[in-house]
Amino acid sequence: MESTLAAEVGDWLLSRTGGSGGARSTTTLMGMRWDVLPGVWKPNPGTRLFTSWLPLTDGTRFLEVGCAAGVTCVVAARSGCARVVGLDVVPAATENTRRNAARHGVAGRVEALTSDLFAGLDPGDEFDLICSNPPLVRAPDSRQYATQIERSVFDPGYTLHRRFFQEVRPHLADGGRIYMLTSETLGDPEGLRSLAADAGFSNRVYRSEEIGIPVALMGSPPAAAAAADEQGVVHVDFTMFEFQRY
Numbered sequence: 001m002e003s004t005l006a007a008e009v010g011d012w013l014l015s016r017t018g019g020s021g022g023a024r025s026t027t028t029l030m031g032m033r034w035d036v037l038p039g040v041w042k043p044n045p046g047t048r049l050f051t052s053w054l055p056l057t058d059g060t061r062f063l064e065v066g067c068a069a070g071v072t073c074v075v076a077a078r079s080g081c082a083r084v085v086g087l088d089v090v091p092a093a094t095e096n097t098r099r100n101a102a103r104h105g106v107a108g109r110v111e112a113l114t115s116d117l118f119a120g121l122d123p124g125d126e127f128d129l130i131c132s133n134p135p136l137v138r139a140p141d142s143r144q145y146a147t148q149i150e151r152s153v154f155d156p157g158y159t160l161h162r163r164f165f166q167e168v169r170p171h172l173a174d175g176g177r178i179y180m181l182t183s184e185t186l187g188d189p190e191g192l193r194s195l196a197a198d199a200g201f202s203n204r205v206y207r208s209e210e211i212g213i214p215v216a217l218m219g220s221p222p223a224a225a226a227a228a229d230e231q232g233v234v235h236v237d238f239t240m241f242e243f244q245r246y
């Protein structure tokens with residue numbers, strides 16, 4: 001179940017980064033300019049941490065689940081990964097990933113597929129590194145999505161996380177690693193460990209960092225106001241787990 005703080009921060013993130021409404025826009029992250037199409041999750045500090053932490057090396061076969069505007073796929077291609085595939089359930093996101101790949105000179109090296117988790121892959125597709133910055137907030141089972149963009153923040157019943165670990169195995173090469181972002185503040189790292197263990201994966205915390213959000217910027221909702229420090233800052237961690245097969 002989401003905490004009230006997670007719900008408040010999730011709603012605020014959605015209002016800030018939940019796409020660009022009905023208009024195309026651009027944003028700057030990691031010293032590069034990115035197109036953002038309507039209805040696509042806008043690259044943000046979480047994207048930067050997630051992307052910069054990944055161990056991207058020459059020759060890696062790279063898969064991202066939930067590629068959104070394509071920042072991580074573009075950086076993977078520019079880092080020398082041998083094959084780069086980005087999946088997203090939102091069609092505008094895969095179109096957005098193709099545009100940003102073209103903008104940054106790697107159009108021929110990034111494949112973007114509209115896909116519910118791994119459904120769009122061929123059965124034999126295998127990757128050395130599979131990563132995801134998923135919807136972090138564990139929402140109540142009964143939550144319905146009012147808009148597509150809510151799929152970027154809320155995971156009702158943690159169903160998407162559960163399905164990820166049930167379905168990822170055929171696509172992870174021998175010796176391959178999974179990197180997934182979570183958060184003590186926003187998500188359910190213990191639930192995540194448990195889902196991964198049930199599916200036969202060991203885990204360790206790979207990286208973690210806190211970001212401070214001034215509560216006034218959020219409009220001072222009650223749980224965030226209660227959690228803020230004496231400077232009026234709410235501390236939100238972003239934590240990357242590494243998983244591998246037992």
Ligand SMILES: C[S@@+](CC[C@H](N)C(=O)[O-])C[C@H]1O[C@@H](n2cnc3c(N)ncnc32)[C@H](O)[C@@H]1O
Binds near residue numbers: 047
């Ligand atoms: C938090 S956003 C992260 C986007 C991007 N990777 C980043 O770091 O900025 C999560 C992404 O997962 C996508 N997503 C949600 N459910 C999905 C599913 N069932 N299959 C594939 N992608 C999904 C959303 O559309 C969204 O683009």
